[in-house]
Amino acid sequence: MGEPAAPGRKSIGAKRNPESADAILDAAEAVLAEAGYPGFSIEAVARRARAGKPTIYRWWPSKAALLIEIYQRQKRVEVPDTGALEEDLAGFLVNLFAHWRDTSSGNVFRSLIAEAQSDKAAAAALADYAKGRRAHTGRMIERAKARGEVAADIDAELVADLVASFAWTHLLTNRLDEDEATIRTAVRYVVQGVTPP
Structure with missing residues (x-):
C-alpha cells in the first residue's frame, strides 16, 4: 500500500472528499482576498490548502472553474x-x-x-x-x-x-x-x- 496522505490532504481520487474540497475552497477564497485576482493561481491555492495541484486540477479542470465555484x-x-x-x-x-x-x-x-x-x-x-x-x-x-x-x-x-x-x-x-x-x-x-x- 502507498503512504498515508499528508496532513491536510484527504483526496480519495477523482471523487471529491467534501472536507478536502472545502479546505481547498477556503484556501482559494483566502488567496483571492489577500492577493486579488491578479495574484490568484492554482499554485498559491495548493500551497495554502496543503493540497497537491493534481488534486485541484482533478476536481476543477481550470483556474476559471475553481473561481466560478468560489463565486457560486x-x-x-x-x-x-x-x-x-x-x-x-x-x-x-x-x-x-x-x-x-x-x-x-x-x-x-x-x-x-x-x-x-x-x-x-x-x-x-x-x-x-x-x-x-x-x-x-x-x-x-x-x-x-x-x-x-x-x-x-x-x-x-x-x-x-x-x-x-x-x-x-x-x-x-x-x-x-x-x-x-x-x-x-x-x-x-x-x-x-x-x-x-
Whole structure:
C-alpha cells in the first residue's frame, strides 16, 4: 500500500472528499482576498490548502472553474417570488447589484468575464455557468407564463439573457450603484415586450 496522505490532504481520487474540497475552497477564497485576482493561481491555492495541484486540477479542470465555484459558493442573491413578474425581476436585479457591489463577488465575476475573452477554459466555464443561470432566471419567466402574465410562445431563456445582459453591462462598466427606479424602468421595458395584449 502507498503512504498515508499528508496532513491536510484527504483526496480519495477523482471523487471529491467534501472536507478536502472545502479546505481547498477556503484556501482559494483566502488567496483571492489577500492577493486579488491578479495574484490568484492554482499554485498559491495548493500551497495554502496543503493540497497537491493534481488534486485541484482533478476536481476543477481550470483556474476559471475553481473561481466560478468560489463565486457560486459566495453568492447569496434572493430571487423573489411575489406573484408579479416585474416585481420578481426588479427585486432580483436589485439584490444582484447589491451583492456584486457589497462583496468581492463582483470583482471575481468581472475578472472571469475578462479572462474568458482570451482563455478557452475560462470561456467554457463561463458558458456553462451562464447556461445554468439562464435556466434559473428563466424559471421566473415560466412562473409568469403559468400565471398568464407572459405570452405562451415566449422563450423564457432568451428573456433571461436580456435581463442578464443588463446586469452584466452594469457589472462590466462599474455601474452597480444604479438606482432602483432605473432598474425598474429597464425591467418594465423587457416585460412590456413580452406581455400578451
